[in-house]
Amino acid sequence: MRQLKLLSDQELISLYLNDNHSNAFEVLLNRHRDKIYTSIYLFVKDTETAEDIFQEVFIKIIDTLRKGKYQNEDKFQQWAMRIAYNLCVDYFRKSKKMSFIAGTDTFDPFTVIQSGDEHMESRIIKSEMHTRLRTLIDQLPTEQREVIILRHYADMSFKDIAKLTRVSINTSLGRMRYALINLRKMMADTEMVA
Secondary structure (H helix, E strand, O other): OOOHHHOOHHHHHHHHHHHOOHHHHHHHHHHHHHHHHHHHHHHHOOHHHHHHHHHHHHHHHHHHHHOOOOOOOOOHHHHHHHHHHHHHHHHHHHHOOOOOOOOOOOOOHHHOOOOOOOOHHHHHHHHHHHHHHHHHHHOOOHHHHHHHHHHHHOOOOHHHHHHHHOOOHHHHHHHHHHHHHHHHHHHHHOOOOO
């Protein structure tokens, strides 16, 4: 299992498909689980729904791989994120509502972001800032909130965000620019900026 972790995504996929090596797929899943799940959760803001959509994502991935339709060599994460995003969009179309970003008692998306050893005081301050920032992100228009999630939590490039959201790269960049302007203004208004 340890040697499998050193393989690229494409090598793991090939091993999984050619040798029916379930451990290879498990390594691939574990490698991308946190980013994909966190991004889904930030869109739907419900643990159960996020878990359901996350499972759907990997069912679609397995199905596509087994049918030999996977063509995105070296871009597995972006491909998986596109599937997750589309399933979130489908979820909102079905439910006719848009969710806001927020943590719950059972899940805090910022716990996925790992940090080194910090003093307890630093962690408390950081946690408080994350909570306040999530509240401000909740207040952004949908398109701006979406680009913040995809860029900073899903680690996607603006090119991939543009393709995923079916807008031009300039539109994606503009949405991020306005999101940051709005966040700075809201931070100043709430005295979050030191």
